[in-house]
Amino acid sequence: MSIRWRKRAGIALALLAGAAIPYVAPPVYVNLASEILIFGLLAMSIDLLLGYTGLVPLGHAAIFGVAAYVVAYLNARMGLSHTVAIPAGILGALIVSGVFGLLAVRTAGLYFMLITLAEGMLVWGLAYRWTSVTGSENGIGGITRPEFLILPWQFYYAVLVLFAVCAWMLHRIAHSPFGLTLRGIRDNEARMPMLGYNVTLHKFLAFLISGGFAGIAGAAYALYNRFVSPATVEFARSAEGVLMVILGGSGTLIGALLGSGLILLTRNVISLYTDRWLIVMGTLFVLVILFMPDGLLRGLERGVHRLRVAVSHLRFLGSLLRPIRSPTTAKEPAGEVPVPTRHETP
Amino acid sequence: MSPSFLVLQLLNGLSLAALYFMVASGFSLIFGLMRVANLSHGALYLISGYIGLTVVRSTGSFLLGLGAAVIAAVLLNILIKEGFLRFVRSRELSQVLLTIGLAFITGDLCLAIWGGVPTLIPIPSPLQGAMNLGLIAYPRYRLLLILIGASVAVALWLLLERTRWGAVIRAGVDDPEMVSALGIDIERVFLGVFVLAAILAGVAGVLGGALLGLYPGGDSDILLISLVVVIVGGLGSLQGALVGSLLAGFLEAIGKSMLPELAYFILFAPMVIILAFRPQGLVGRR
Structure with a gap:
């Protein structure tokens, strides 16, 4: 009882602190906070696979990016309204993760990592070379926001609510019987079929759910950044997402937000001094793996x-x-x- | 489609396949023996290519550049294995993530040192120009590349199938514990395979730098092709790497000439089909 109330008080405090940010921070940091929440949601979707199912996806930025590209294309190129573009973007992410999932969940461990990596790079290759649709390196700009989400604080509150709702849903999923089955697969994949569980189906559903949330994050990102380019879907973003999860602590969901905050703050500070972010991120990777593998x-x-x-x-x-x-x-x-x-x- | 077009695409495909095979076979050998998916393998290819470029430029000798690239690749790979991977032994996930971190560091270092402008390593003058093959004239350098690729494939096959050392490697792929129980220092075998893979990647870096050029992102391009090759062929199998390289080379050549915008996409079609029907790869075992 007391632990539950302590947890609830913690969540309420965190939400209050989150809600207070626009009152105390300048708009630049409010935007950064929105970005942290968006990538925190992406990292959480990765955690559902990494921390709960024991599958490491190395191409999740691609699913995220498909949603962002669909929103960008429909909104900026075809001039459709947000009520069409955003659901279409999330649907696009679901379809892509369905296809990718079908191929990837037949495997586990290293093979899963390599296949998702190749899938992610495939999307990057399309974004980069399918110029007539994606605009190649120039990307797609000119994405609009709904009128009530134009100012940084307006957009931030929308993202905060979105994040809280998605986090709650992911938490419920992770702690449902379905989530327990996923953890069973993580801990002993050979035993689960003998207990009567359809492991491949569970893995596929986990992949699909995870892809759906990555798609929500991607659609939010398209509106946040108002510009998508191959850099949105590149492998470095996928790897960054995995790093966020491991840095914060895999299998905790909320650790993903912590990781996202740390990584994006570090990137913001580092970018004042140097363009060599990938060297810094690579070093972080090595240090975290060697000295703090459980986050x-x-x-x-x-x-x-x-x-x-x-x-x-x-x-x-x-x-x-x-x-x-x-x-x-x-x-x-x-x-x-x-x-x-x-x-x-x- | 005229016959000369077909021959041209066949040779283009073969020369690409030769390059892919040199990178992918090293990746596949390391994976097969040590269960390490070494994602820094593409970065190793790129940085040794750049080192080769610098040496070729300053000495004017292609062979010296090749030697420098190979030495650098071997030293780097030993550093990766002994300096980093040894601390996360038998933890597959950590190993992969560690090599991702190293790949980012290496790739970004290349960008910082050599800049972002795509560069070709100059081909030595005797190899420049085309050779008349009757039906078509074809670049000498590419023909040499095909020859090198074929001889590497034969040499690797002889090494693995016809020598004691190769027998130890094959035994290690099947059961490393039993090999070390028989009194063979499996660690030295592992190190040997890392050195072998590095030699291949170093040679490929210079040869590929003269064929495709060196550019930021070249590391992930070649890594991706290696992934497709080993997923198609079967991880850890030399024959699989050969079959996969040939397939990837031909598809890339045909895709580039017929559907340039979607060439990258076409490369993945066989991977998707094979994953759907034969997840262990064409030649792979489960």
């Missing part, structure tokens, strides 16, 4: 746990020390029960 949240948890253990050890040591510090109280009982005195009393 910040778990690392913090472990740190807190160690602190607690240390405190209880100190207490134990203290209790051992006590008799030595006050020798009189320690020796008194020994002195009080000398054998001869008992003999003398009768």
Whole structure:
């Protein structure tokens, strides 16, 4: 009961803090906060596969990007309204993740990574070379926002609500019987079919759900950035998403937001000094894998746990020390029960 | 379609396949033996190509450039294995992510040092120009590339199938623990395969730099082709890498000449079909 209320209080506090950002931060940072939430949602969709199903998708930016491209094409090139373009974008992401998922979920482990990587690069290749539709390197610009979402704070609140709703849905999915089955697949894929579960179907559905949320994030990104280009779907973005999840802590969902915040803040700071972001990101990758493979949240948890253990050890040591510090109280009982005195009393 | 067009595309496909095979076979060997998907393999190709370019430019000798590229690739691959991968042994996910990080660092380093302008490594003068083949005239350099690719394939096959060292590698692919239980230092075999893959990638970097040019993103292009090749052919199999390279080379050549906008896409068609019907690849085993 108390833990549940503590959690609820934490969520309420986080939402309050999120809602306060436009009041305390300049518009540039409000925009950055929107971006962090959008990529946090993408990273969460990756976490559903990575942390809960044990499949590492290396091409999720492509699914994200398909939604962004569809929104951009329908909105900017064909002049359709948002009520058509946004659902079409998410639908596009679902279709692509359906096709990609069908191919990828037949495999696991390394093969899954390599296949999703190749799928992601395929989308990049299309975005880059199918000039008549995607505009190649020039991308598609001129995406409009609905009238009530034009200012940074307006857009930020919309993204905040979107993020909160999606996070809640993903949380419910991850902690449903379906989510438990996914975790069963993650922990022991060979045993699940023997328990009567259709592993391939579960993996496919997980891929589809994950792709759907990546598509929502992608559609939001198209409106946020008002411009899409091959850089939106490139492999570095997919890898960044995976890094966000691992940095924050996989299998926690909310760790993805933490990772997204850390990575995008770092990128913003680094970009003031150098263009070499990929070197920095690559180094982060190496450092995280070598020194913090289970992420910040778990690392913090472990740190807190160690602190607690240390405190209880100190207490134990203290209790051992006590008799030595006050020798009189320690020796008194020994002195009080000398054998001869008992003999003398009768 | 005239016969001369067909011969031209056949030769184009073969010369691309020769290049792809050199990169993909190294990737596939490392994967087959150590279960490491070394995604920094494309970056290794690119940076050794650039190092070769610098040496060719400053000395004027193509062969010196080739040698420098091979030495650099071998040193880099030993660094990748001994400096990084050894710390995440037998953790597949961590290994892949580690090599992704290294690939980003290497690729961006290339961009920082050599800039973003696509560059061709100059071909030595005896190899410039075309050779008359009767039906068509074809560039000498590309013909040489086909020859090199074929001899690499034969040499690798002889090495793996006809030598003691090759027998140890094949045994290691099947059961590394049993190999080390028989008193063979499997770590040295692993290192040997990394060196072999690096030699192939270094040679391919210079030869490819003279054929396709060196440019930012060339690392992920060649990595992607390697992925398609090994997924089509079957991971860890030399024959698979050969079949996959030939298929990828021909599709790329035909796609480029007939549907240039979708050439990249056509490369993936066989991968999709094979994944749907034979997920283990054409030659692969489960």
